[in-house]
Amino acid sequence: METKVDITNEKIDLLYAEMEKHKQKSGPLMPTLHSAQRIFGCIPIEIQKIISKELDISVARINGVVTFYGHFSVVPKGKNIISVCLGTACYVKGSGGILDTVSHELKISVGETTDDGLFTLEGTRCIGACGLAPVFMINGEVYGNASVQMVKDIIAKYKT
Amino acid sequence: MLDRMHILICGGPDCKDKSIPIRDAFKANIKKHHLENEVSAVITGCFGLCALGPHILIYPGEILYSGVSEENIQEIFEEHVMKNNPVERLLYRGKFDRMKLKNRSELTFFAQQERIVLRNCGTINPLDINEYIGRDGYMALAKVLTEMTPEEVISEVKKSGLRGRGGGGFPTGLKWEFAKKSISDEKYVVCNADEGDPGAFMDRAVLEGDPHTVLEAMAICGYAIGSHTGYIYIRAEYPVAVERLEIAIGQAKKLGLLGKNIFESGFDFDIEIRLGAGAFVCGEETALMASIEGERGMPRKKPPFPAVKGLFGKPTNVNNVETFANIPPIFLKGADWFKSIGTEKSSGTKVFALGGKIANTGLLEVPMGTTLREVIFDIGGGIPNNKKFKAVQTGGPSGGCITEEMLDTPIDFDNLIALGSMMGSGGMIVMDEDTCMVDVARFYLEFTVDESCGKCTPCREGTKRMLDILNRICQGRGNLDDLNILERLARIIKNSSLCGLGQTAPNPVLSTLKYFKDEYIAHVTDKVCPAGVCSKLTKYVILDNCIGCTKCAKNCPVGAITGNVKEKHKINSKLCTKCGVCKSICPVEAISTKPEKWRAIYAKAN
Amino acid sequence: MTLNELNALRKKARDHIYMVGLKRAARIQIGYGTCGIAAGAKPVYNAFIKKIEEYNIPNVTVVKVGCMGECAFEPIVEIVESDGTKTIYCSVNERMSSEIFEEHVLKGQRLDKYLLSKTKR
Numbered sequence: 027m028e029t030k031v032d033i034t035n036e037k038i039d040l041l042y043a044e045m046e047k048h049k050q051k052s053g054p055l056m057p058t059l060h061s062a063q064r065i066f067g068c069i070p071i072e073i074q075k076i077i078s079k080e081l082d083i084s085v086a087r088i089n090g091v092v093t094f095y096g097h098f099s100v101v102p103k104g105k106n107i108i109s110v111c112l113g114t115a116c117y118v119k120g121s122g123g124i125l126d127t128v129s130h131e132l133k134i135s136v137g138e139t140t141d142d143g144l145f146t147l148e149g150t151r152c153i154g155a156c157g158l159a160p161v162f163m164i165n166g167e168v169y170g171n172a173s174v175q176m177v178k179d180i181i182a183k184y185k186t
Numbered sequence: 187m188l189d190r191m192h193i194l195i196c197g198g199p200d201c202k203d204k205s206i207p208i209r210d211a212f213k214a215n216i217k218k219h220h221l222e223n224e225v226s227a228v229i230t231g232c233f234g235l236c237a238l239g240p241h242i243l244i245y246p247g248e249i250l251y252s253g254v255s256e257e258n259i260q261e262i263f264e265e266h267v268m269k270n271n272p273v274e275r276l277l278y279r280g281k282f283d284r285m286k287l288k289n290r291s292e293l294t295f296f297a298q299q300e301r302i303v304l305r306n307c308g309t310i311n312p313l314d315i316n317e318y319i320g321r322d323g324y325m326a327l328a329k330v331l332t333e334m335t336p337e338e339v340i341s342e343v344k345k346s347g348l349r350g351r352g353g354g355g356f357p358t359g360l361k362w363e364f365a366k367k368s369i370s371d372e373k374y375v376v377c378n379a380d381e382g383d384p385g386a387f388m389d390r391a392v393l394e395g396d397p398h399t400v401l402e403a404m405a406i407c408g409y410a411i412g413s414h415t416g417y418i419y420i421r422a423e424y425p426v427a428v429e430r431l432e433i434a435i436g437q438a439k440k441l442g443l444l445g446k447n448i449f450e451s452g453f454d455f456d457i458e459i460r461l462g463a464g465a466f467v468c469g470e471e472t473a474l475m476a477s478i479e480g481e482r483g484m485p486r487k488k489p490p491f492p493a494v495k496g497l498f499g500k501p502t503n504v505n506n507v508e509t510f511a512n513i514p515p516i517f518l519k520g521a522d523w524f525k526s527i528g529t530e531k532s533s534g535t536k537v538f539a540l541g542g543k544i545a546n547t548g549l550l551e552v553p554m555g556t557t558l559r560e561v562i563f564d565i566g567g568g569i570p571n572n573k574k575f576k577a578v579q580t581g582g583p584s585g586g587c588i589t590e591e592m593l594d595t596p597i598d599f600d601n602l603i604a605l606g607s608m609m610g611s612g613g614m615i616v617m618d619e620d621t622c623m624v625d626v627a628r629f630y631l632e633f634t635v636d637e638s639c640g641k642c643t644p645c646r647e648g649t650k651r652m653l654d655i656l657n658r659i660c661q662g663r664g665n666l667d668d669l670n671i672l673e674r675l676a677r678i679i680k681n682s683s684l685c686g687l688g689q690t691a692p693n694p695v696l697s698t699l700k701y702f703k704d705e706y707i708a709h710v711t712d713k714v715c716p717a718g719v720c721s722k723l724t725k726y727v728i729l730d731n732c733i734g735c736t737k738c739a740k741n742c743p744v745g746a747i748t749g750n751v752k753e754k755h756k757i758n759s760k761l762c763t764k765c766g767v768c769k770s771i772c773p774v775e776a777i778s779t780k781p782e783k784w785r786a787i788y789a790k791a792n
Numbered sequence: 793m794t795l796n797e798l799n800a801l802r803k804k805a806r807d808h809i810y811m812v813g814l815k816r817a818a819r820i821q822i823g824y825g826t827c828g829i830a831a832g833a834k835p836v837y838n839a840f841i842k843k844i845e846e847y848n849i850p851n852v853t854v855v856k857v858g859c860m861g862e863c864a865f866e867p868i869v870e871i872v873e874s875d876g877t878k879t880i881y882c883s884v885n886e887r888m889s890s891e892i893f894e895e896h897v898l899k900g901q902r903l904d905k906y907l908l909s910k911t912k913r
Contacts, residue, residue, distance in 0.1 A: 051458070052498055053460075053478050053479045053480045053498070055480030056460060056461065056463065056477060056478065056480050057460070057461070059463070060422070060461050060463070083480075090482055091481065091482055094465065094482040094483065094639075095462075095463035095464050095465050095483070096463070096464030097422050097462075097463035097464035098463055112384075112633075113384030113385055114384040114385040114541070114542070114579065114582070114613065114615045114629070114630075115384070115385045115541030115542050115547075115613075115615055117384075117629055118541075118542045118543065118615055118617060118621055119542065119543075123766060150423070151382065151384060151423065151464065151466065152383070152384035152385060152386070152387070152423075153423050153424075154381070154386075154387030154390040154423075154424065154826060154827075155387070155826055155827050155830050155863070156385055156387055156539060156541035156547065156613075156863070157541065157547040157548050157827050157863020157866070158827055158830055158831060158863060158864075158866070159541060159542075159547070161830070166425065167830075168826065168829070168830035169830070170827075170830045173770075174767070174770070304861065306858075307857075307858040307859055307860065307861070308821070308823060308857050308859060308860030308861065308868075308870070309821070309857060310809070310855075310857060310858075311855045311856055311857055312856075312858050313856065316801065316804075316808070317805060317808075317809060317855075319798065319801050319802050319805045320802060320804075320805025320806040320807075320808065320809045321806075321809070322802070323802075324798060325798070325802070328798055390826065390859075391825060391858060391859040391861070392858075394824075394825045394826065394858050394859060395825060395857065395858015395859050396858060426826050426829070427826075441793055441801075442793040443793060448793075449793065449794060449795055449798075545864075546862070546864060547863050547864040548861045548862045548863040549859060549861035549863070550861055551861075
């Protein structure tokens with residue numbers, strides 16, 4: 027199933043307002059893309075075209091930049107984003123098992139979104155909470171010293 | 187019979203004369219109270235800290251007394267030994283004086299550290315500029331702007347011997363000098379806060395705990411090289427640090443510590459934050475600059491070096507967070523003071539992020555030249571659960587593994603490179619007998635394959651082929667010839683890649699191949715994984731120490747475990763899906779995935 | 793800002809941090825980095841704030857500080873008293889923070905059982 031991107035006029039106005047600010051800086055593209063990702067949750071081609079016009083950069087170049095960085099995405103993500111840390115400290119302490127559990131529970135693999143649009147599973151780079159390894163995040167909130175049972179419980183909580 | 191209490195008396199050269207009467211006094215008391223079978227008093231080796239000797243260490247509790255004399259023994263014996271009531275007055279007081287230190291493991295954790303970079307972390311409120319100022323914040327900038335010329339600033343940094351803490355170890359003063367010598371209408375100072383090495387988080391700790399120190403250092407650098415604009419390129423994965431930096435910049439501008447005409451010196455300096463977007467390669471300085479400019483973060487050819495042609499084509503000086511955090515103390519206390527810490531070629535301290543299979547995970551800052559053994563066993567508290575130490579990985583995906591035999595090497599930039607690893611940004615991941623070295627090498631390659639920007643072929647294609655081979659080996663489909671191919675590929679990628687990412691990507695494979703070839707061979711010829719990690723090559727078995735608690739049988743999702751209460755259980759390997767649930771819940775560690783031959787080897791080593 | 797102004801500000805801030813001239817004052821420092829927050833520093837911080845409001849005592853402040861480096865023992869709370877005594881409590885939760893406040897901060901009784909040095913291996 028494809029989750030629809032919510033492009034409203036309000037949001038587009040917000041993007042224009044942010045772009046106005048960023049245009050004052052040298053190298054305005056990255057800050058603009060960060061704003062767009064934050065406002066729309068992704069940067070689809072429609073939005074890239076708007077940015078292209080405003081900043082006078084070709085869509086091809088913008089698309090190249092958007093697809094280069096892991097933080098930007100062209101398709102919308104699920105309502106809840108589960109990111110399992112795959113940094114070394116977490117890996118050594120068994121985050122691979124945590125990732126498998128989530129993947130098994132939600133029946134999706136890394137980078138995919140569930141059919142109901144509720145969850146997206148991501149493997150993330152080290153988030154620097156190595157003292158609490160293994161670690162995973164749901165919507166930016168960090169859960170440390172994770173166990174298989176713990177992830178199962180938390181996913182169940184978010185499902186309801 | 188075991189003694190109830192052990193009294194250890196320091197017998198180092200400085201304490202020796204006093205320790206014999208102390209021991210005799212204890213012995214006399216022990217005899218008097220007929221405790222010969224319960225309490226022992228012995229003279230041991232030097233405890234270090236000789237200035238405060240003699241020391242007495244009492245177990246259990248690891249309670250440490252220092253500066254004791256014969257007269258104190260009666261009191262210590264009556265109170266501590268008889269009533270278990272330590273004599274507070276005589277306990278060791280560390281120079282750190284964070285608290286009355288009476289437990290030795292705590293003592294070593296703090297006392298062996300020398301905090302320069304982390305001097306304010308955990309002490310001041312990072313959201314309040316006044317707290318930073320109260321701890322001499324911005325005094326270094328004031329001194330530089332009102333008393334020194336840019337040339338003097340650079341020569342002071344050169345004299346301190348500070349080397350880049352981001353990984354390469356290039357002398358910072360020299361870097362500043364190159365940028366200063368480039369003539370241009372505009373120059374830039376860039377702080378590299380794109381801390382991408384998995385397992386390293388010291389930059390995050392500095393930015394979250396003491397953001398102003400980075401701002402102050404960047405302004406000093408700006409003055410030295412003749413720049414008026416600074417950029418901090420920080421990972422988007424560190425939202426807390428970004429927020430605190432924004433607040434810090436706002437407060438500094440409000441007080442006039444950033445902005446126009448700072449300290450009425452006529453010097454202007456402003457700082458802007460730029461967010462990374464999840465690309466590891468952007469930690470490489472030329473890729474980082476491409477990213478700020480709004481390009482794909484791909485490295486550029488050097489030369490021209492950033493000091494000549496960097497950000498937006500202007501001369502640019504890039505330093506990492508930890509390097510900058512060393513700058514203000516150098517100007518407050520002097521280059522000679524800084525040079526007196528650490529080793530001759532690597533002065534100062536280094537912050538390490540200790541993680542993996544270690545008791546005290548965390549951040550620690552030690553003088554350069556401290557040995558790996560001191561860091562891992564004294565400060566880090568060693569390996570938990572009585573497991574055997576196998577290796578420590580330094581330098582992240584660019585570094586290598588260091589084995590037990592080399593643990594006594596003093597840590598500095600050059601020594602680690604000689605061992606086939608590198609300082610990197612300071613992540614240190616400890617691995618024990620349950621870590622498979624082939625799997626670790628595979629893990630790092632997976633990382634570099636994922637993060638390779640794709641610009642140059644050796645890195646883009648070569649690392650992928652190496653990963654294919656490693657995957658094959660981990661699944662039991664490898665052969666001996668694969669090891670030779672791996673090694674050859676690794677050399678080619680190292681020699682022909684464009685940037686640091688590719689040039690160092692094969693290091694984890696090369697160093698594990700060098701030091702753990704027996705594990706590779708076990709994978710390819712015996713088709714077993716010695717550590718019991720690679721699931722295709724492992725078999726779950728229940729050992730004789732099973733107590734028959736039935737926990738595993740109850741929790742097995744496929745019902746593969748059978749057995750009666752209080753009897754050894756059995757796993758039906760035809761049903762077993764190797765999910766690992768039983769192993770993680772067994773209360774006595776009776777479930778093993780290690781092959782029998784290797785189990786014996788590890789048992790012997792323990 | 794001039795150098796003199798910075799010096800004046802520094803003296804004032806210094807007096808504040810080290811609680812100069814205050815009797816029986818305390819500064820409760822809570823490790824509030826990413827690790828600390830993930831381990832539960834937020835409820836601990838709120839609990840201390842609530843206690844201070846409840847007892848309405850002057851000269852006791854709660855401060856969010858950065859990472860102390862002992863990530864495995866977060867949340868960490870350090871109590872710095874005006875006489876210079878420093879005490880580090882580790883793995884603190886809401887219940888413990890009330891107890892630490894009432895025993896240590898109010899009555900001056902150190903709670904040895906929660907000390908970092910006692911918990912650590």
